[in-house]
Structure formats: structure tokens, C-alpha cells
Amino acid sequence: MALDYSSLGFKAIIAKLDNGVLVVTLNRAKQRNTFGDTLPAELIQVFDIADRDDRVRVVVLTAEHTAPAFCSGADISKGWGMLFRPEEDLEGETAHRDGGGQVTMAIYKCRKLTIAAVNGHAAGVGMTAMQLPFDFRFVWEGAKLVFPFVRRGINPEAASTYLLPRLLGHSRANSLLLSGITVSPTSPLISNLYHEILPRREDVFPAALALAKDLAINTSQISVAYTKGLLQHPGDTIEENHILDSRAIKLLGSGKDAAEGALSFKERRNPKFPDTLSKNSSPWYPWWRTVDVKHHKAKL
Amino acid sequence: MALDYSSLGFKAIIAKLDNGVLVVTLNRAKQRNTFGDTLPAELIQVFDIADRDDRVRVVVLTAEHTAPAFCSGADISKGWGMLFRPEEDLEGETAHRDGGGQVTMAIYKCRKLTIAAVNGHAAGVGMTAMQLPFDFRFVWEGAKLVFPFVRRGINPEAASTYLLPRLLGHSRANSLLLSGITVSPTSPLISNLYHEILPRREDVFPAALALAKDLAINTSQISVAYTKGLLQHPGDTIEENHILDSRAIKLLGSGKDAAEGALSFKERRNPKFPDTLSKNSSPWYPWWRTVDVKHHKAKL
Amino acid sequence: MALDYSSLGFKAIIAKLDNGVLVVTLNRAKQRNTFGDTLPAELIQVFDIADRDDRVRVVVLTAEHTAPAFCSGADISKGWGMLFRPEEDLEGETAHRDGGGQVTMAIYKCRKLTIAAVNGHAAGVGMTAMQLPFDFRFVWEGAKLVFPFVRRGINPEAASTYLLPRLLGHSRANSLLLSGITVSPTSPLISNLYHEILPRREDVFPAALALAKDLAINTSQISVAYTKGLLQHPGDTIEENHILDSRAIKLLGSGKDAAEGALSFKERRNPKFPDTLSKNSSPWYPWWRTVDVKHHKAKL
The missing domain is CATH 3.90.226.10 (2-enoyl-CoA Hydratase; Chain A, domain 1)
Structure with a gap:
């Protein structure tokens, strides 16, 4: 529920x-x-x-x-x-x-x-x-x-x-x-x-x-998540960014949201994006280190 | 030709x-x-x-x-x-x-x-x-x-x-x-x-x-190349940038384009810059890692 | 004197x-x-x-x-x-x-x-x-x-x-x-x-x-120094910055300038900040590497 x-x-x-x-x-x-x-x-x-x-x-x-x-x-x-x-x-x-x-x-x-x-x-x-x-x-x-x-x-x-x-x-x-x-x-x-x-x-x-x-x-949930990821973690160099956005393009461009994005654009109508983060993200995401900022207690 | x-x-x-x-x-x-x-x-x-x-x-x-x-x-x-x-x-x-x-x-x-x-x-x-x-x-x-x-x-x-x-x-x-x-x-x-x-x-x-x-x-080819290099690869800290631009100033400031730049400015005329990248760049350039982004094929 | x-x-x-x-x-x-x-x-x-x-x-x-x-x-x-x-x-x-x-x-x-x-x-x-x-x-x-x-x-x-x-x-x-x-x-x-x-x-x-x-x-000398430090050396990630500004907040928030800052704000008067860099900075500052840019002479 x-x-x-x-x-x-x-x-x-x-x-x-x-x-x-x-x-x-x-x-x-x-x-x-x-x-x-x-x-x-x-x-x-x-x-x-x-x-x-x-x-x-x-x-x-x-x-x-x-x-x-x-x-x-x-x-x-x-x-x-x-x-x-x-x-x-x-x-x-x-x-x-x-x-x-x-x-x-x-x-x-x-x-x-x-x-x-x-x-x-x-x-x-x-x-x-x-x-x-x-x-x-x-x-x-x-x-x-x-x-x-x-x-x-x-x-x-x-x-x-x-x-x-x-x-x-x-x-x-x-x-x-x-x-x-x-x-x-x-x-x-x-x-x-x-x-x-x-x-x-x-x-x-x-x-x-x-x-x-x-x-x-009008936006794809998975597009938004990967775009935010690329903006926050673009890689250290333009080459690294190129490799990251190429991989994302390959992944997203082969997905249902991209197909619907192209079709709805062609048909001049609002899209109905089916992909969701819980089902359609990839093991590759996130590609950056996630850091734990909590204080680790010194004593038990 | x-x-x-x-x-x-x-x-x-x-x-x-x-x-x-x-x-x-x-x-x-x-x-x-x-x-x-x-x-x-x-x-x-x-x-x-x-x-x-x-x-x-x-x-x-x-x-x-x-x-x-x-x-x-x-x-x-x-x-x-x-x-x-x-x-x-x-x-x-x-x-x-x-x-x-x-x-x-x-x-x-x-x-x-x-x-x-x-x-x-x-x-x-x-x-x-x-x-x-x-x-x-x-x-x-x-x-x-x-x-x-x-x-x-x-x-x-x-x-x-x-x-x-x-x-x-x-x-x-x-x-x-x-x-x-x-x-x-x-x-x-x-x-x-x-x-x-x-x-x-x-x-x-x-x-x-x-x-x-x-x-x-009105611009020097070698000045442009080194300035673009410094803007794209400024070093990780202000100290590293200072060392890089100091080295570039030493190199360029001793060259023919710099001499012509100062002289033409003094004589209030357009410069004729003689230096070219193919002849007057240095072994020190580029000072950053050049990265190969091509995919390396997995199989022969 | x-x-x-x-x-x-x-x-x-x-x-x-x-x-x-x-x-x-x-x-x-x-x-x-x-x-x-x-x-x-x-x-x-x-x-x-x-x-x-x-x-x-x-x-x-x-x-x-x-x-x-x-x-x-x-x-x-x-x-x-x-x-x-x-x-x-x-x-x-x-x-x-x-x-x-x-x-x-x-x-x-x-x-x-x-x-x-x-x-x-x-x-x-x-x-x-x-x-x-x-x-x-x-x-x-x-x-x-x-x-x-x-x-x-x-x-x-x-x-x-x-x-x-x-x-x-x-x-x-x-x-x-x-x-x-x-x-x-x-x-x-x-x-x-x-x-x-x-x-x-x-x-x-x-x-x-x-x-x-x-x-x-109206500004605290120690606040200014730590804020400039955080702006120039924010850490490499948002998490590192969070840990750095948390530590600074803990340090400064427990100090005399912070007490005077809160009190003078409450009393709607100009502050009289007592802390100085020579007496009230901490061993933790600076938290970044200070780099020596001088040329080290090759010969004695």
C-alpha cells in the first residue's frame, strides 16, 4: 500500500x-x-x-x-x-x-x-x-x-x-x-x-x-537522477566526463523513457514516462564514492 | 605545399x-x-x-x-x-x-x-x-x-x-x-x-x-595556446598555478613574440608575431596528462 | 609597543x-x-x-x-x-x-x-x-x-x-x-x-x-579567517566541507566572539568582538597543506 x-x-x-x-x-x-x-x-x-x-x-x-x-x-x-x-x-x-x-x-x-x-x-x-x-x-x-x-x-x-x-x-x-x-x-x-x-x-x-x-x-525520473548525478559528480576531467556521459547515454538511450521521449516529441504530445528509479536504475549508479559523514563513536 | x-x-x-x-x-x-x-x-x-x-x-x-x-x-x-x-x-x-x-x-x-x-x-x-x-x-x-x-x-x-x-x-x-x-x-x-x-x-x-x-x-599563436592550456589545466592549487604561469612567463617572455609584443605596443602599431606552434612550443607543453578516451577492444 | x-x-x-x-x-x-x-x-x-x-x-x-x-x-x-x-x-x-x-x-x-x-x-x-x-x-x-x-x-x-x-x-x-x-x-x-x-x-x-x-x-576577526579558509579550502566533496564547517562551528560557536555576536544581536547594538587570531585560533587551523613555492637552489 x-x-x-x-x-x-x-x-x-x-x-x-x-x-x-x-x-x-x-x-x-x-x-x-x-x-x-x-x-x-x-x-x-x-x-x-x-x-x-x-x-x-x-x-x-x-x-x-x-x-x-x-x-x-x-x-x-x-x-x-x-x-x-x-x-x-x-x-x-x-x-x-x-x-x-x-x-x-x-x-x-x-x-x-x-x-x-x-x-x-x-x-x-x-x-x-x-x-x-x-x-x-x-x-x-x-x-x-x-x-x-x-x-x-x-x-x-x-x-x-x-x-x-x-x-x-x-x-x-x-x-x-x-x-x-x-x-x-x-x-x-x-x-x-x-x-x-x-x-x-x-x-x-x-x-x-x-x-x-x-x-x-514532462521529465523522465531516470533522466533527472542521472543528470543530477553528472552535475554533482562530473568526473575530474573532461575526458572522464565524456566517458561517464557516454555510458549514461548508452544506458538511458536504450531504455523505455528514451523511446517514449522520442516518440512523444515526434507526435507533439506530452510523454508518459514509464521508468522508475526503484526498477530501472543500474548497478553502475552511483558511480561516485558515497561517503558516510556520521561520527564514529570512540567508545562502546 | x-x-x-x-x-x-x-x-x-x-x-x-x-x-x-x-x-x-x-x-x-x-x-x-x-x-x-x-x-x-x-x-x-x-x-x-x-x-x-x-x-x-x-x-x-x-x-x-x-x-x-x-x-x-x-x-x-x-x-x-x-x-x-x-x-x-x-x-x-x-x-x-x-x-x-x-x-x-x-x-x-x-x-x-x-x-x-x-x-x-x-x-x-x-x-x-x-x-x-x-x-x-x-x-x-x-x-x-x-x-x-x-x-x-x-x-x-x-x-x-x-x-x-x-x-x-x-x-x-x-x-x-x-x-x-x-x-x-x-x-x-x-x-x-x-x-x-x-x-x-x-x-x-x-x-x-x-x-x-x-x-x-593582434594575438600571438603561442600566447593563445599557453593561455588556453592554463585556463583548462590551471593546476590543483593557487600555488601550482603560480608555478605553472611563472614557467610560462619565463618561456614566452624570452621569446620573439614577446619582444614583438612589447615593441609594437611601444610603437603603437599592429604586431607581426613570428612564432608558431610547430616550431616554438616547448617539450614542457602540454604539462597535463593527455588521456586516451578510446575504447580498448576486449578481443583481437 | x-x-x-x-x-x-x-x-x-x-x-x-x-x-x-x-x-x-x-x-x-x-x-x-x-x-x-x-x-x-x-x-x-x-x-x-x-x-x-x-x-x-x-x-x-x-x-x-x-x-x-x-x-x-x-x-x-x-x-x-x-x-x-x-x-x-x-x-x-x-x-x-x-x-x-x-x-x-x-x-x-x-x-x-x-x-x-x-x-x-x-x-x-x-x-x-x-x-x-x-x-x-x-x-x-x-x-x-x-x-x-x-x-x-x-x-x-x-x-x-x-x-x-x-x-x-x-x-x-x-x-x-x-x-x-x-x-x-x-x-x-x-x-x-x-x-x-x-x-x-x-x-x-x-x-x-x-x-x-x-x-x-561588525565582523569577528576569527570568523573572517575561518570563513576565508573555508572558501579557499572547502574540501574536495560536500561531505568533507560538511565535516570542516561542522568542526569550525563547534570551535567558533563555543567562543567569546560567538557569545558576543548573539548577545549584541539580541540587544540590537554593535558588537565588541574580543577574540584575536594570535590568541584564539586553534592548532587545527590551517587544515590544508601549506605549500612552499620558493625555488630550491640546485647548488650550494
Whole structure:
């Protein structure tokens, strides 16, 4: 029997699946959608499930557009202690694993298409884990955006020093991460981060959903997974990339989705792609080393 | 006796050399300049020759501006079978080498300056192999541009998952490759790909040719080759790059082209650079590993 | 007793420290601020000192806005011989270390924030070492900017083939380095290089100084150093970056600057960050290999 997302007991998020599009809405408007309580764990869980649920083709993360913020970061009114877990402290100085980074990686490793619909202000982890690992970002033109880390005595987290320079280049990444200034989406410092910038808060989610619906119908699940794999793990040289994409072309080009892709294009109609990741991926995937980042406890 | 490009028997392209500029024109307008028949092999051959012909300083690839498209990709009206060669199939699943990728690498490895004059619509391999490996791209403002792979059940090829993120950053590369949407050159999603965007189709080639003529006169062949080498193979760290560019500066700065470059600059005249790659390169070049990507046959 | 920058005997630059901001002004207006005489050595020295002087939080490099140029590159009126040192020539062809690259690395490795205020024309090393290794670049809209290397018979130096593609992506880096054309800051080919573009020459330094003063008060020295470290040495994979930024978060999040950062944010006042690099860095920093690029003499 198919999984019902409403049965998972989420509190910090609401998750609904409809025709291949899984919409995840932050449900902490009263807390300015701060990154706390069960939110990180629920995000990790929902993206992990979305990765493995063949019915899901696109995941959209958004907030209520009437909330005070899309995500105002971590709540630091009581200092930084909430970042650390007592059981990690017992294990020594290298045991800590940043919660934002754990969410980042759950989203980044999801083999389905992911869209962030940023319909409000965003700060700190609301800029990093909640935006950078996504495939596409939509944003409200009036949003105040800030990576405030150097102004708070800490460092950018959630793998943002890896992701932001890759997304925008180091000129813009340096400007944003090393100044900690607040910018709006139309600033040339950050505009390239966004697939689309919408004038009104209430327009952001519908625009993201329209792309999501298009992609849920018109893209192949297996094409998306292999393309994301090639973008994240292209090989070290152009020759290695050529060998990898040749192998993928051979594999996918001989499959049912490719046949349907060519036929539906010829017949000028929407495709009905039959292949799914659970049945039609190959032993060759993933071709990169998957790394376990968990801390290995020193004592039994 | 010098090679005559008209003697090479090309059918899918026309190649003409004039004062250091080799113009290669796609000659398949009736087939919408699709990537088929002898086109891939002829492109590989002409860029390989251009790489080694000292007379060539710049290569411009273009199409007739009255053609239905600059290049509308592969012809998939009969499915994807045309991608695969029977002799490769006999060799097993890892034998295939993507034809687009082979063209990409011939262009990318050409040590001369390369310009794509995209004076029409472009799709699929018309966006990848026919544009991404070039040093400069000119485009018609009205061109419809699309990387449709995820909508056809296959994956981006021709080393595009290596090249496009390097050219534009991952934010734009993800938007283009993972959505498969059609964009125009002025879209912020793709505009950074182009050196210049021209309002009329007929303006694209003349603009590209004007830059080509300027560069053919005013750039040093050996400077170009070493600069391309440094850009493609910069070393793994800033320290390694410093050691590489120091060695190149020592080598080139002691040469005739550098002496002429300084003198002509002082005398405010065009330079006449005497050095050529066949005579004046060094045993040190290339400093990177050259990789053989051919499939090694399993049986004799 | 604290170091007095006016006691260092600089001739080619003027260095003044005021409230955490070290302003370095090029002092060779009569020589068009060419990169010669003692200028390279003095720049290396002042950035090396700034790196280690706890009082310095931000370094601003600028020129007199009435000078003929911000920096017109190397003076090649007598050819390229000035690039090479006789003692290096005795050591053989691999002994040369590019002077521009040595300056680049002194600036790049400085753990404090660095700003270039480019209030005039810039060419050659005036574009490379004098701009690319900085964290932020401000520029006058009317500046003529050029990387002329391929037009002079040499290659781009000062680690520019490493830095420029990282800053802007390869599409723009190729356009600039392989054409050698002169552009203005508002050209789409180069505009992403600049944090801010100012209409008048005399506005450039004040704008840069305003950001410098903001950053000197409101950023943590140790946050800046670790963030620069993470941006320059993010690890090879997202997993490695996650482990690195987790460790930094653990270290910094437990420190005094982080406590003050959270408290001052809560109290809506400017922070007073107490931590300094000389006292509060950790044995773990740097986590990357530091490489010695000096030539090792072959003979005693």
C-alpha cells in the first residue's frame, strides 16, 4: 500500500503529494519559521522518503506567504548552545555534525527535482540549507536576504562555503559570505541565485508550482537522477566526463523513457514516462564514492 | 605545399581559410543542420587540422543565416538508434563513445582561438558540442535555445555536465539542464554564455568575423595556446598555478613574440608575431596528462 | 609597543592604520602606478604584516584618484627583461617566480578582509595581482580595464588563470583573457567582478572605506579567517566541507566572539568582538597543506 504523507506525524512541516509533486510547507509561522525543534529532523525525513518514493517527481519547499519570514534562521536569543547536542560533546571536539549541513545533504542527495519557493525574508540557515541545495529557487522581490555569520562570531554552515561559490562563482560568494550584508534578490550580488524573481509574495509559490507541474509531467525520473548525478559528480576531467556521459547515454538511450521521449516529441504530445528509479536504475549508479559523514563513536 | 581546405572533400561543412581565419560553415540547411551523416566526422577532422596548421589563428563555426536552424540537434524521428554503432554494441555496455563528446573534445583541444557564431535556433547537441567547447560565442537575440535532454528520457551529453557549470556556475547550469526549458539569449538564465548578443540573424557572423580578424592579427599563436592550456589545466592549487604561469612567463617572455609584443605596443602599431606552434612550443607543453578516451577492444 | 606603519620606510606605498582599517595607497602616480621598483616587495611586506597584526581587521588598497591610472601594469617600454632576476637565470629555466604571483599570494593568504578600490584605469598586473586576490573590488565606472597578455606575446600571470575563472566562471574569464580586449566595468563581460561600480573616480575610495569601517566594527576577526579558509579550502566533496564547517562551528560557536555576536544581536547594538587570531585560533587551523613555492637552489 502506498505511503500516505499525512500519516507521518509531521509537526514542523506539512507534506502533500499530488500528481507527482510533493509540496512541503513550513509550519512554524509563529516562530518565524526558525530552524529548530523537530524541523531539521522532519526535513531530513521527508527528503529521504521523497528520494525513494517513485511517485514523487518534484519536491517544492515553501512557507505560508503571510508568515513573518520564509525562515529567519536559528533562534539565537539564548546563544549558540542549541546548536550542540550533549551526547556529541561527550565524544570530543570532532564529533559535532552541523544540523544545517545534515538537512543540506538530505536535499542535495535527493534524486528528484527540488524547488525552493522563498516567499519571505531569509537569514542564516534560511539562506543556506533552506535554499542552496535545491535545483531551482524562486523568490519574492521584496525579500530581505542575509548570510550574517561573520557578524555573529561564527562561520557559514550547512556546506554553504562549498555550494555558494559553485552556484554563483567566488566573486559573488565572497561578497555575500564575507560581508554579511543584507541584500534584495534583484541585487547583482545575488540575482543569479534565482531561477525567477516574483514581484509579490503570493506569486512565488504558484510560479514554483507551475514549473513543478510541468516538470512532473514532462521529465523522465531516470533522466533527472542521472543528470543530477553528472552535475554533482562530473568526473575530474573532461575526458572522464565524456566517458561517464557516454555510458549514461548508452544506458538511458536504450531504455523505455528514451523511446517514449522520442516518440512523444515526434507526435507533439506530452510523454508518459514509464521508468522508475526503484526498477530501472543500474548497478553502475552511483558511480561516485558515497561517503558516510556520521561520527564514529570512540567508545562502546 | 600548403594544405587547400577545399581539397578535403567535405560535404556537411564548407571550410575556407583567409588571412589566419578559418571559417567553417554548416552545409546541411535542408536537414535543419541536424547533427548526422558525415557532420561529426568532418568537424572532428577540420578542428584537428586547424589545431596543427600554423596558418590558422582563429576558427569560426557558423551556419547560413537563412537556414531553418543553426543546429536543431540530432534527428530523433526514428528514435535513438542512430546514436549507437553496431561494432560498439558487440563490445559491451562500456564501449560506446558519444559522438557529440568526440566533437566537443576536438574543438576543446584545438590550440587556436575558436568562435561559434550562432545565427539561428539551437537544440540539444546544437547547444552542447556546437557551442560549449568554444572560446567565444556570438548569438542572434531571436534564437530559441534549449537543452531538452530530461524531457526526452536521456541525459545531457557532449561533456555538457562538465562544461556548462564551469562556464556559467551551477545555478544557471542546473536551471537549464534540469528543466529543459526553451530560453532566449537575453534570459538571465543563459545570457552569460555569450560574448555578444546581436539583434539580427545576419549580424551574427559579421560580428564574429570582425573579432576573428582582430584576433588573427593582434594575438600571438603561442600566447593563445599557453593561455588556453592554463585556463583548462590551471593546476590543483593557487600555488601550482603560480608555478605553472611563472614557467610560462619565463618561456614566452624570452621569446620573439614577446619582444614583438612589447615593441609594437611601444610603437603603437599592429604586431607581426613570428612564432608558431610547430616550431616554438616547448617539450614542457602540454604539462597535463593527455588521456586516451578510446575504447580498448576486449578481443583481437 | 605596537608597530607604527609610518616607520617601515615604504616608498612605493603609503600605509595608515585607523580603527582597524589599514589603508594602503599606491604612491607612484608619476610612473602611472606601474608595477615596478620596490612596489611588489612593499605590497608583499604590508599584507604579510596586516595578516599578523591583530589590530588590522580590513585592508583597503587604492591609488590617488587624480593619478593617470590605478595601475597601468608593468613598464614594458624596455621589453620584458625587468621580469627576470639574474640570480634566477643562473638557476635554470624552472627557477623563475613571477613577481605578480608573489603579490597575489601575499594578498590571497592574508587572513583579514581585503578591499581593492580601483579608482582609475587598470591594465595587466593592475587587473591581476592588484585586483583578483581581494575579497571585494570597488571600481570607477569610467575605468578602462584590460588583460592584454595574448596581444603582447606572453601569458596571463599572477595566478589569474586560477583566480579569474573561479571568480566569474570560464565563459567570462575566457572572453577577457583570450581576447585581450579593453572593457568598461559595466560590460556584462566583467561587471560580476565588482562589489560596487561608482560613477565618479572620487567616489570609489569613500565607498570602499565605508564598507571597511562597517566590517572593522561588525565582523569577528576569527570568523573572517575561518570563513576565508573555508572558501579557499572547502574540501574536495560536500561531505568533507560538511565535516570542516561542522568542526569550525563547534570551535567558533563555543567562543567569546560567538557569545558576543548573539548577545549584541539580541540587544540590537554593535558588537565588541574580543577574540584575536594570535590568541584564539586553534592548532587545527590551517587544515590544508601549506605549500612552499620558493625555488630550491640546485647548488650550494
